[in-house]
Amino acid sequence: MEQLLWGSPDALRELLIEIVGWDSLSLSEGEKKFPKRLKEKLQELQYFKENPAFLELHPVDQERSFLTALYKHPKCSETIVLLSHFDTVSIEEYGDLKSYAYQPRMLTKFFLERKTEFKEEVQRDLESGDYLFGRGTMDMKMGIAMHMSLLEKASREEWPLNLLMVTVPDEEVNSEGMRAAVSKLLELKDAHQLSLKLFLNGEPVFTKDEKDHNYYIYTGSMGKIMPSALFYGRETHVGEPLRGMTANYIASFLTQRMEWNKTFQETVRGETTPLPVTLQQKDLKKEYSVQTPYRAAALYNVCLLERTAAEMMDLFEKVAQEAASACNEAYGRICKEEQVQPIGKVQVYRYEQLLQYAVDKFGDAFIKSLKAEIHAKVNDDDREKALQLTDALMIQCQELAPAIVLYYSPPFYPSVNSSEHELIKKCVDYIKEQGVKKFNLPVEQIHYFNGICDLSYVNYQGNEKGWKTFVANTPVWGDSYTIPFTAMSQLQAPVLNIGPFGSDAHKRTERLHIQSAFVEVPALVEGMLKSFFVN
DSSP: OOOOSSOSHHHHHHHHHHHHTSOOBTTSHHHHHHHHHHHHHHTTSHHHHHOGGGEEEEESSSSOEEEEEEEOOTTOOEEEEEEEEOOBOOOGGGGGGGGGTTOHHHHHHHHHHTGGGSOHHHHHHHHHTOEEESTTIIIIIHHHHHHHHHHHHHHHHTOSSEEEEEEESOTTTTOHHHHHHHHHHHHHHHHTTOEEEEEEEOOOOOOSSTTOOOEEEESEEOEEEEEEEEEEOBOOBTTSGGGSBOHHHHHHHHHHHHTTOGGGOOEETTEEOOOOEEEEEEEOOOSOOSBOOOEEEEEEEEEESSOOHHHHHHHHHHHHHHHHHHHHHHHHHHHHHHTOOOOOOOEEEEHHHHHHHHHHHHOHHHHHHHHHHHHTOTTSOHHHHHHHHHHHHHHHTGGGOSEEEEEEEEEEEOOEEOTTOHHHHHHHHHHHHHHHHHHOOOEEEESSBTTOOGGGGSSOOOOHHHHHHHHHTOTTBTTTBOOOHHHHHHOOOOEEEOOOOEEOTTSTTOEEEHHIIIIIHHHHHHHHHIIIIIO
């Protein structure tokens, strides 16, 4: 039999170095070109020369696309979906070595020559020769290379199993690629009569701290949601400060109660979500003047495990009510001391309440034209448009001020977990046993992948109330942002993430462990698939 193209550790390493060299920075020209180059690479396989229709590009938007590659056994319906993303984060932090960020060999060599610039842990990894540095080596082009190798091996050895590789853009920003892929997965499932048995992702191991060298596999993925707020006060001249109320003053009460608030933490199966943090806070005043800033906004990052969007909004509203009450009390006390009549009390509204108020006041046609005007701004992202829509409604309904308007900003990642699925239990046991037996590698199970990933958009188990609350309070819903909840709920197969060990994803020192990536993990994944689906 002819030698496999990517069947050895050295060949797999060369494949990785090649595809890392294809710049695919999120929202760049490289991201648009990458799937086309990947398709050309996969066309080198004899299977796709003979079955070109099984290798396809599908549109995400006008210029970006995702790729599907199907190995289909003629007498089998059981199918493993191999998920990955090909976009990477920026490379500005590489400084004068920026041009080598996508050249792992050269970058590793230069870093070794400059090892004293790095902290002790990185120096040790450089000196060991066990790591390959470079943007995308760890997150997550090694996962793509491994999946390509599995496709080649399955097609050459004619495994009695179907493998469907799906690799998408935009995971690092809004997951537009995966959200677009959901409906195509259902189409392919029906067209080829595929019985989906497992969604297998290849995201890398995310260490708990810089000294953590444990190897993990993940049987679920943490969710992420972004409660946001528009603060609308009353404008005034700085010479008469108490005749108005700054939005920044109102915002300070909510942000103090949101940041690091343990109420938003969840602990499930002994794993706890990170504390919430403010991702953005700003007032909306664009120029300097002695008019006080009366509009501001904040965007909060909250992770979730079992809570729904409905439960999260209830909790957010409760905290906002407490913030408004504290703000009103403090403001009232100052007004009393200064013998000034208060302008009013801060009220809390959900976006859906504000929208209904505006529709009742102006009618549907006016609201539609207002939305169309904002969505015509092609250079603004969905977060900015969500803020602008909420702000535009409040400008037309200033009688509601002072106010805090609560809404959701994209993206939303539902949590997913398959820890109790019988197949997943068997897979975990296999990887643990074989990890020690073959490589003396202890393997630990993590129930929720803490890096946020595209597995959030399959095997959806949420209830209708949860996502309806999200829909009702996301200003851009249905226009520039959607999540295919119904289609996601039809992709019912357990999830599992097995990827290579590495360190410092999204940092200048992003690096991949060579033995883990090219020897250990490919062997364990191949062995697992053969044990449960092929033999």
